[in-house]
Amino acid sequence: MKNIWTIAKREFDNYFSGPLAYVVMLAVLLPLGIYFSLILFYTSQQAVFGGGGAPDITPMNGLFAFLMVFLSPALTMRLLSDEARMGTLELLLTAPVRDSELVIGKWLGAMLFILTLLGITLIYPIVLNNFVTPGIDWSVVLSSYIGLILLCGTMLALGVGISAIFSNQFAAFFVTLGLIFFLYFLVGLPANLLPQSGDLLNYFSINNHFTQMNSGTITLGALTYFISLISFGLFAGTTAIEIRRWR
């Protein structure tokens, strides 16, 4: 356990030693901030003329999830592939660290970064709460944030798994992007055309599960889905590292 934390901490610090952390933060917080002010402006306009609903945090977190499709591969692409390219993997694999601890540590490091970013975005529901009487529905906010954490955890776990397979970080980036793009946007599309297998395809869509949680519904199916995919990504990564040893 201590090893996981040591690796996670270094990975977290490492994001800030280069431009990546700041670029990702900018790419998330700038659109989010603009979107937030637009929502506030729009709902206040509507309120003047009467009607319109109370603003809520759902569209903000939806945007966060959308941005993560493109940004999470950037956060995971070099986690293990770069260690392989630089030869430092040899160092970690001859240190008394289990392969699974290495992979989980890398994933947790990326998660810590995402949690920091999510922590910053908590400012939006807090601000919103002050504008709306009698306040916003915090249970929806909670469900939405749990959804975001699971969504990011899934994307990062798949990314870490793929990063363990490649020695080239750009290969890892594009394969991860492709997989997440597919799971987020594409897999649910044919569901409407195929009444027979539609439910199954819908179940594989990250977007469907997240949208549910984002609007305040947590189902066992969604939890199982996210936790299974996280486990799968980390397991695939560990296996890929083990295969590297045998080669």
Added chain:
Amino acid sequence: MIKVNGLTKDYGARRAVHNLSFDAQQGEIVGFLGPNGAGKTTTMRILTGYMPPTDGEAIVAGYDVVEDSLEVRKRVGYLPETVPLYHDMAVFDYLKYMGELRHIPNVDDRVDEVLDQVGLYERANGYIGNLSKGMKQRVGLAQALLHRPEVLILDEPTIGLDPGQVVEVRQLIREIGKERTVLLSTHLLNEAQNLCDRVLIINKGKIVAEDTTENLQARLLGAERVVVRVRGESDELADTIKSVKGVRKVEAREDGGVEFEFASGKDLRPEVAKQVIKDGYDLLELRPLGMSLEEIFLELTNSEGKK
């Protein structure tokens, strides 16, 4: 401390290490000598728990490298051929990270100590990427020494160092080798000669010779060769030497010296000296010509190739 028995490693169809057996005791520096691609790095990677062997077993610091890989890794310090460093980390932070992964108590103090040992204390806060090649090599060495390992495995430890640093690093290895087991690979023969207690010469995945450097020389030669030099003309010197009983293969050299040979174990140098002086020569030099490790090495690796 290291016990290897029938170790074999295949990369696909290629056999990199073939039925290798050797051991190394505590307080011993063993040199692993061989041309590129001989299987040195592969063997070291197996011993450090990086990769499992295809066949055979290896016991390092009392634990099996396959069964108890983690226990082995706790007790081994390893400097790989390409020094594995994070270039965007400061020297101190890098060593501290490695120390934390190895659960070293008071890791900050220990890192300072090791930095002092490898002479990098002043550069502790500098980025690894900005260090010279020799300094990077020493950071790698510091990483291998950090946890006071029982067994130290060094893949070409002095490569890329300037002559002064080479002397320092060898001194360091010699000190460590007094109490622990050191296995180092090199293709610098003089390094093996002046650093190692014992040398394993490996070629195409097999050990072709294993002995102390002195014994290797004696064994291959089977005889000792000596050069004699005198003041002035020495046309008849060869005849004078030939007159000594037991002397063989007398040859005049172009530089005026005369070489001869005698069976090892029966030193004929005093007899030859007496005869040379008796015949009225001013004896200037009487020097044994040891076979260099280079020659031994070529001899062994070539004869292996011809089979």
